[in-house]
Amino acid sequence: TIKVEDDRTGLSLETLKRAIADNLFYIQGKYPAIATKNDFYMALAYTVRDRLLQRWLNTTETYLKSKVKVVCYLSAEFLMGPHLSNNLVNLGIYDQVRRAVEESGLDFVELREQEEEPGLGNGGLGRLAACYMDSLASLEIPAIGYGIRYEFGIFDQEIRDGWQIEITDKWLRYGNPWEIERPEASIDVKFGGYTQAYNDENGHYRVRWIPDIIVKGVPYDTPILGYKVNTANTLRLWKAEAPESFEFEAFNVGDYYGAVNEKVVAENITKVLYPNDEPIQGKQLRLQQQYFFVSCSLQDMIRLHLHRQDSLDNFHESFAVQLNDTHPAIGVAELMRLLVDEHQIDWDRAWQITQNTFAYTNHTLLPEALEKWPLSLFGRLLPRHLQIIYEINQRFLGQVRAKYPDDHQRIARLSLIDESGEKYIRMAHLASVGSHAINGVAALHTKLLQQDVLRDFYELWPEKFTNKTNGVTPRRWIVVSNPKLAELINRKIGTNWIKHLEELKQLEAFVEDAEFRQQWRQIKQDIKRDLAEYVKKNHAIDINPQSLFDVQVKRIHEYKRQHLNALYIITLYNQIKQNPNIDVVPRTFIFGGKAAPGYFMAKLIIKLINSVAQVVNNDPDVRERLKVVFLPDYNVRFGQRVYPAADLSEQISTAGKEASGTGNMKFSMNGALTIGTLDGANIEIREEVGAENFFLFGLTTPEVYALKAKGYNPWDYYHANSQLKTVIDLISSGFFSHGDTNLFRPLVDSLLYHDQYMLFADYQSYVDCQEQVNQAYRDEEKWTRMSILNAVRMGKFSSDRAIREYCQEIWNAQPVNVEMQE
Numbered sequence: 001t002i003k004v005e006d007d008r009t010g011l012s013l014e015t016l017k018r019a020i021a022d023n024l025f026y027i028q029g030k031y032p033a034i035a036t037k038n039d040f041y042m043a044l045a046y047t048v049r050d051r052l053l054q055r056w057l058n059t060t061e062t063y064l065k066s067k068v069k070v071v072c073y074l075s076a077e078f079l080m081g082p083h084l085s086n087n088l089v090n091l092g093i094y095d096q097v098r099r100a101v102e103e104s105g106l107d108f109v110e111l112r113e114q115e116e117e118p119g120l121g122n123g124g125l126g127r128l129a130a131c132y133m134d135s136l137a138s139l140e141i142p143a144i145g146y147g148i149r150y151e152f153g154i155f156d157q158e159i160r161d162g163w164q165i166e167i168t169d170k171w172l173r174y175g176n177p178w179e180i181e182r183p184e185a186s187i188d189v190k191f192g193g194y195t196q197a198y199n200d201e202n203g204h205y206r207v208r209w210i211p212d213i214i215v216k217g218v219p220y221d222t223p224i225l226g227y228k229v230n231t232a233n234t235l236r237l238w239k240a241e242a243p244e245s246f247e248f249e250a251f252n253v254g255d256y257y258g259a260v261n262e263k264v265v266a267e268n269i270t271k272v273l274y275p276n277d278e279p280i281q282g283k284q285l286r287l288q289q290q291y292f293f294v295s296c297s298l299q300d301m302i303r304l305h306l307h308r309q310d311s312l313d314n315f316h317e318s319f320a321v322q323l324n325d326t327h328p329a330i331g332v333a334e335l336m337r338l339l340v341d342e343h344q345i346d347w348d349r350a351w352q353i354t355q356n357t358f359a360y361t362n363h364t365l366l367p368e369a370l371e372k373w374p375l376s377l378f379g380r381l382l383p384r385h386l387q388i389i390y391e392i393n394q395r396f397l398g399q400v401r402a403k404y405p406d407d408h409q410r411i412a413r414l415s416l417i418d419e420s421g422e423k424y425i426r427m428a429h430l431a432s433v434g435s436h437a438i439n440g441v442a443a444l445h446t447k448l449l450q451q452d453v454l455r456d457f458y459e460l461w462p463e464k465f466t467n468k469t470n471g472v473t474p475r476r477w478i479v480v481s482n483p484k485l486a487e488l489i490n491r492k493i494g495t496n497w498i499k500h501l502e503e504l505k506q507l508e509a510f511v512e513d514a515e516f517r518q519q520w521r522q523i524k525q526d527i528k529r530d531l532a533e534y535v536k537k538n539h540a541i542d543i544n545p546q547s548l549f550d551v552q553v554k555r556i557h558e559y560k561r562q563h564l565n566a567l568y569i570i571t572l573y574n575q576i577k578q579n580p581n582i583d584v585v586p587r588t589f590i591f592g593g594k595a596a597p598g599y600f601m602a603k604l605i606i607k608l609i610n611s612v613a614q615v616v617n618n619d620p621d622v623r624e625r626l627k628v629v630f631l632p633d634y635n636v637r638f639g640q641r642v643y644p645a646a647d648l649s650e651q652i653s654t655a656g657k658e659a660s661g662t663g664n665m666k667f668s669m670n671g672a673l674t675i676g677t678l679d680g681a682n683i684e685i686r687e688e689v690g691a692e693n694f695f696l697f698g699l700t701t702p703e704v705y706a707l708k709a710k711g712y713n714p715w716d717y718y719h720a721n722s723q724l725k726t727v728i729d730l731i732s733s734g735f736f737s738h739g740d741t742n743l744f745r746p747l748v749d750s751l752l753y754h755d756q757y758m759l760f761a762d763y764q765s766y767v768d769c770q771e772q773v774n775q776a777y778r779d780e781e782k783w784t785r786m787s788i789l790n791a792v793r794m795g796k797f798s799s800d801r802a803i804r805e806y807c808q809e810i811w812n813a814q815p816v817n818v819e820m821q822e
């Protein structure tokens with residue numbers, strides 16, 4: 001008998017080909033002759049999604065049936081990246097699906113590139129959340145990612161005449177095959193209005209909240225499949241809608257706008273992601289977004305808990321809730337409101353449950369990124385929460401006073417309310433008081449948190465603080481992004497490394513194997529050639545694959561010092577112009593990164609890089625040896641293309657400013673060497689790969705503090721270093737701006753008069769270090785050895801290691817085996 005596989009789950013070539021054709025017909029309603037590339041992509045996506053569903057439903061059923069602890073990751077951002085390839089790798093069916101597509105006469109790569117990237121994040125914080133979701137599922141830890149389904153994600157970036165232009169990100173224009181709407185699980189969320197105290201039937205003091213408006217939260221679920229396991233966790237993203245999308249009464253009296261007004265107001269809440277990646281703006285809509293998704297998520301958790309249990313007394317045993325920075329910190333007050341007001345649990349018990357439920361991760365030391373909300377705005381939008389925060393603060397400061405009587409400064413510093421000038425609510429304080437655990441994202445960062453930003457909390461509760469150095473998923477950042485390298489590693493040590501990255505160390509045995517080094521080098525060369533072709537085809541720029549690919553891709557920010565990189569490029573340019581016979585290693589400087597639309601200096605830095613590129617790339621004296629390219633629209637898909645192609649990874653932030661960095665890990669895992677400062681996770685990468693395999697420069701954090709304390713005058717460096725002076729004067733002269741001496745003045749003046757991030761102090765050390773890079777790159781075998789060691793010693797930086805630490809030290813969560821019911 002011919003066994004016909006189920007169209008939905010079969011993995012044979014025939015079944016896959018039939019499934020794609022059927023989905024094109026029955027879902028897209030198209031037959032091949034009239035189908036667009038996007039139709040074929042959708043048909044393929046649904047074919048792959050079908051093969052996720054069994055695991056997904058089995059997982060949900062397993063969790064509902066058992067009383068397992070579920071990790072809930074609350075994040076305002078999830079930078080997931082394209083789903084197709086990642087799901088094919090985690091299902092272990094990449095090659096057969098690729099063949100099925102090609103045997104159907106379609107171009108797999110073309111279809112793959114059709115997928116709109118869900119850009120529901122700004123940068124590091126959002127991408128970390130995505131890597132952690134992949135590791136939670138791959139480690140079979142029950143988990144739910146809770147966030148916001150922005151209609152418009154991070155803007156698409158175009159570069160026009162050297163300037164960043166922001167384009168609206170209509171990622172949902174063709175629909176999203178990877179999500180399922182769950183209208184039946186909608187949740188109501190209140191805003192505004194007033195509160196009313198009353199005594200309930202048992203004479204207990206109670207408060208009710210009478211809101212101005214109610215908004216409906218509709219969840220959209222996306223399956224998050226682990227690597228080669230049966231576990232598929234859920235990413236639940238909330239969309240705001242009006243309870244009644246159409247007011248007939250208003251319509252009948254001809255008030256057409258009134259009829260849809262509520263709809264518009266409600267939907268605005270999840271309309272767009274705030275494109276700021278550090279500086280906060282304290283906009284009302286931002287607070288509405290934060291409260292909206294947090295309230296939906298906590299109400300959803302309580303509903304799930306009461307589905308499995310009959311009292312909320314052990315809610316904290318059901319759910320471990322991680323606050324991804326302060327953006328969801330309102331959750332502390334919201335859980336108290338739900339437990340006390342909605343479920344009549346007494347305050348002290350509710351507070352215990354709340355503190356045992358929440359944990360808080362801080363991702364930044366920059367003072368301007370620490371969220372604080374004006375009391376006026378907060379009280380208007382969330383009157384009941386303001387009362388609850390007052391109550392929390394009063395009880396908290398009571399404890400502080402008991403421990404530090406008469407230390408009024410300390411009490412004022414610790415208070416949830418910043419009373420100096422206009423009053424603010426300090427969200428980092430609310431998160432710290434309401435959590436049983438607080439962590440930074442790299443060893444240095446956590447130390448600086450304890451010594452500086454959260455010093456008073458550390459002195460109060462040292463036991464709450466632990467470090468959780470960031471990690472990245474080797475599935476997307478090696479297996480999906482660099483299949484050739486993954487293949488070479490598989491051939492040498494098998495495939496266990498993909499879930500046990502520390503096993504990469506076994507490859508150290510091959511460093512002295514010339515054949516292996518040749519293969520390693522060839523892979524990098526092939527990828528560089530592919531990137532050069534991509535840049536030629538899409539940006540009409542010729543780059544030399546033989547040159548050293550020096551890459552800096554990350555959000556544009558003064559503390560990340562993309563402009564220090566530009567100062568080095570101009571220095572090198574001047575060296576060649578002054579002495580054309582100088583023997584420099586041909587270099588291609590590749591930049592990528594978005595600037596927050598309101599961040600003027602960041603945008604000027606993009607303009608400077610493009611202006612320098614203009615001159616350098618068109619100067620016959622240098623262009624064969626120096627090329628500068630700013631590739632637009634840096635996102636996850638772009639990262640997957642550029643990390644494997646890099647020779648040198650630029651991690652040059654001012655010491656003490658980059659909390660961790662995660663790009664640094666992705667570069668090193670793909671064999672790039674790092675030039676960097678002792679900042680964030682660079683320090684731990686250098687410890688793992690060996691100081692001899694890391695190009696270190698610059699002031700350390702204590703040296704930065706000391707120099708600041710002593711009084712740092714950038715002019716001293718300008719006058720003392722003629723090479724630096726020449727570079728700065730060249731920029732001021734208008735040489736890179738068609739003679740316009742005003743264009744870059746704001747940037748030059750900020751350096752000469754402030755240089756907040758100490759570029760001048762680190763300039764010479766950076767230039768000298770770059771010379772060491774040149775020396776090393778000349779010795780191909782030496783460089784290859786260093787490249788191999790940089791990659792194979794990166795085991796620590798897998799997000800699996802980080803998640804295992806969170807599970808053991810913060811969440812007390814265990815893996816749960818999901819059976820595959822046939």
Ligand SMILES: CCc1ccc([C@H](C)CC(=O)N[C@@H]2O[C@H](CO)[C@@H](O)[C@H](O)[C@H]2O)cc1
Binds near residue numbers: 124276364441659
């Ligand atoms: C309110 C605006 C806003 C938005 C995002 C943020 C994030 C905290 C910024 C961010 O992405 N921080 C980065 O987090 C990464 C993951 O931990 C770290 O690796 C980076 O060092 C840190 O800059 C701050 C403020």
